[in-house]
Amino acid sequence: MKTILVPFDFSEQAENAFEFAKGLAKKKAAHLKLLHVLETPTMTSMNTMGTVDAGPEIDQIYVLELVEKRKQQLAEIEAKTNAEGYKFSTKLIFGNPYAGITKEVVDFDANLIVMGSKGSSGIEELLIGSNTEKVVRNAKCPVITIKDQVSTDDIKRIVFASDFNDNSIKLVNKLKTLQSTLGAELFLVKINTPSLFENSRISTKSMEAFIKDHQFENAHFSIYNSGSEEEGIRDYAEDIDADMIAMATHGRTGFLHLLGGSIAEDVVNHAKRPVWTFKVK
Known part of the structure; x- marks a missing residue:
């Protein structure tokens, strides 16, 4: 277990997964990477004739501010993470969360994924599923899902x-x-x-x-x-x-x-x- 990937969305469950992963990284002297996928918004609308028109332009200022905020938050995590006995890094990428996680698993050659799970039920569970479920279903390395501390x-x-x-x-x-x-x-x-x-x-x-x-x-x-x-x-x-x-x-x-x-x-x-x-x- 040389590499551990933690998909991180700043939620409580992601924080719990991060803390658990730090314990594993210390035990195995592994490289622990925190990955944040920023899903940039796209806007389209459907007119009364059933065709799709381009919607309002994305607020570029908002997106840039969000990017800077996430960069700052990741930098703060790096600064306060006391990575004793293991290597720690963060990465910010853009796009679809599941696709981004899947690509990073390959690029990072992850031996383990540790990620938070909120759980789901009913129609959401049946038809949509979460990114966590998709990773569990398809990842080529073990996955540990964490809910609580x-x-x-x-x-x-x-x-x-x-x-x-x-x-x-x-x-x-x-x-x-x-x-x-x-x-x-x-x-x-x-x-x-x-x-x-x-x-x-x-x-x-x-x-x-x-x-x-x-x-x-x-x-x-x-x-x-x-x-x-x-x-x-x-x-x-x-x-x-x-x-x-x-x-x-x-x-x-x-x-x-x-x-x-x-x-x-x-x-x-x-x-x-x-x-x-x-x-x-």
Whole structure:
């Protein structure tokens, strides 16, 4: 974990993500970069004939003032950030937030993204989704989503939810890095639901093999019955007083995503705890 990217929009959740990322950067002597994407406004209007006319010109003075304000705010963050044992930098770019984050992940060769999440529900969650959800769904590196204030030293118990049928080596290595970095116990859980029921003996063998084959230490496993996978993951994490939830995402997009949804994105939206995700397909 040499590079950590924090998309930053000056919200409370982004501040919480930044503080958490600083703890990780210190533990790993990583390069921590704060990225602010300034979405410049564009204005168009539709006339009564249904064609699009150019709207009023963008207030250039307002845009310039906003740019200067953001530059000053980032400079102040740099000045007061005591980056002991790690490198810290900031960057301001313009354009669409998701596109900007995606490009910076590649340019910066980010090993981890830490970003704030406000969560969403109802029609907004179904049709629009947030930039955080898009990053979780598509990022090629692990993503940690943060809602509330939490320190890396507070993460003592990590729940890893899986069906343990797709044991990607990349996923395993990323998960082991997370566990070792935080010095946490790992709790493997298989959620049994009415529609996806599995015999306890089969689940137990799968989890025992997962721990043994990949030489996990300080790891435990459980089978948890629930009405849905998302509900089961959140309830199990609450029952054992876990500090973080970890899971893989398969990055489904488009119509399939709207029909089937994504358990990882649902957990990110609704869980109170930090959530670590990694796209395996």
